Amino acid sequence: MKQVLDIPAELTGVQNWVLSGLVQVTDEIERALNSEVPAVAELCKQVEQFRGKMLRPTLVLVSGASCGISIEEPPPAELLRLAAVVEMVHMATLVHDDVLDEAEIRRRAQTINDKAGNESAVLLGDYLIAASFRLCASLSDPEPSRLIGKVSMELCEGELLQLQNRDNLSIDEPTYYEILEGKTAALVGACTRLGSRAGGGDEKVQNAMDSFGRAIGVAFQVQDDLLDLLGNEEVVGKSLGRDLKKGKLTLPLIHHLASLQPESRAASLTFLEEASETRGNGAPANTKQLIEALRSTGSLDYSRASAESLIGRAKDALTVLGIGPARSVLELLADAVLTRDR
């Protein structure tokens, strides 16, 4: 969590509780992936190098604390297990995503597909999914297994919808959001729902926490689109080019193209493609032209406002909770979505 946000002194209690919990979550994952087949064990070791900020387990833990789990005691076993489950589902999607994207590097480590081949990567992803379901089914509450099964289906639906809309330059906003709901928001919503459920939150609280999670999940992706363009001027052309090359439109582009008359849309697309193609070694003039085009239609402000509005809605959902340090941490995590630089 340290990596996710700077935390005020009065919230360090929650922070330390989460950090100690995450260590145990890591152990739990390692145990769940344990295999007597040496080839499998080796691949699992490799995949653990991709471990990032563990945002999803963090959300499970803090949601639990926000709904009544005491931070005076170590996190209960069932909460830790839930946190491990959502991270394992996430890891599985990363491994298969890298196959789909033919990615070679993730978090400075070689991807499974690049190191061991597509076949191993497909099978390892399957192994991770199976292990996460198995761990989830070991809980005394059957509800998480049902939800994780449902959410995993939504994940695939989101990815398949995205695939179907590849090269669809007239993709509209509802479809864009439908993709994000599936591929990102559903699992993040499950994190906050399951954490609050484990904490004893009733149906109303669980629904509100699900909305909170989904909203920050979508905002995270919208912010990702903006970071691709603005995060680092030196790579903007390249990023934009990569997305266009993959036939994947981001929110600023969708808004930009939708704002233009049909006649100028084709010209604008060609311009965008050419501009990104000629980038290469970072002539700032081109970068500025790209940003200028998006700015002329207000598409950057529009996307930024969309992300902010989602974070606003997310924090509104939290009013169902009593005021307390865990809720404050959830609010900070939501704000951090807008201020993060990757």
Next chain:
Amino acid sequence: MKQVLDIPAELTGVQNWVLSGLVQVTDEIERALNSEVPAVAELCKQVEQFRGKMLRPTLVLVSGASCGISIEEPPPAELLRLAAVVEMVHMATLVHDDVLDEAEIRRRAQTINDKAGNESAVLLGDYLIAASFRLCASLSDPEPSRLIGKVSMELCEGELLQLQNRDNLSIDEPTYYEILEGKTAALVGACTRLGSRAGGGDEKVQNAMDSFGRAIGVAFQVQDDLLDLLGNEEVVGKSLGRDLKKGKLTLPLIHHLASLQPESRAASLTFLEEASETRGNGAPANTKQLIEALRSTGSLDYSRASAESLIGRAKDALTVLGIGPARSVLELLADAVLTRDR
């Protein structure tokens, strides 16, 4: 089941009960895969064309009947659901197997990867796994979810072990059997275990039924190896060539190579490869030479005896059950593994 075996008149009661159940299992699968995303729904329709003999759901149903479920009533909902779950897990493995094998045709239908691309096929396989887990988690008994999670991990381990031993021409029998245990036997054992559990079988009965399922699963694969060689003389060279080309050794070949002195092993391998390469349009002399080489070391008889011994062990496991028509059907299903011609 009609496709699986000819059934004596006194067992038609079980047969009809199973056949009516399989119709409902098909409906259950269709409902479980239902998606509001049109692209996903279309892929699911495509994958249903691969439906084969439904051996796994059949084993669930008959195992249930052999342990006390009455065939005078329609199969209970939980048993049908279990039967749907195991078939969906199997479907998922077929879809991902076709990606790994770059297969173009399955059961005379175009594979998902060939029709919609590898990316869609990877994601559809994931969707099928998730849907099977979700359906399984909807049962009131949590035990099937735990077992299906565990068995799905074993499936991946078996496949990964096979992948690791690709081009390993000195693969030994224990490794060969370890691969089959994972990629085939574990799921078949789960079918017979879960069916008997749903029928009220105690721990001892469930374990015996698991052994029965695992033994026929392994025998099925050994028989597959033999059918590749002997099932149809016209394609033998091609089949053998395909397995060798994939670096996948079958039991007759493993036995054959292990029976030879190291000096003659290399020569024999070269001979086998060349013989299969020159096959092409079916010169019977070469086929005969291949078979002759395997026969000279007793490798065909050895493999046949191995399959027969497994079926014998499978039927021995059934002695834990009382005598009755459902048990007789299980025995017939076991025998059919040896007499089937694909």
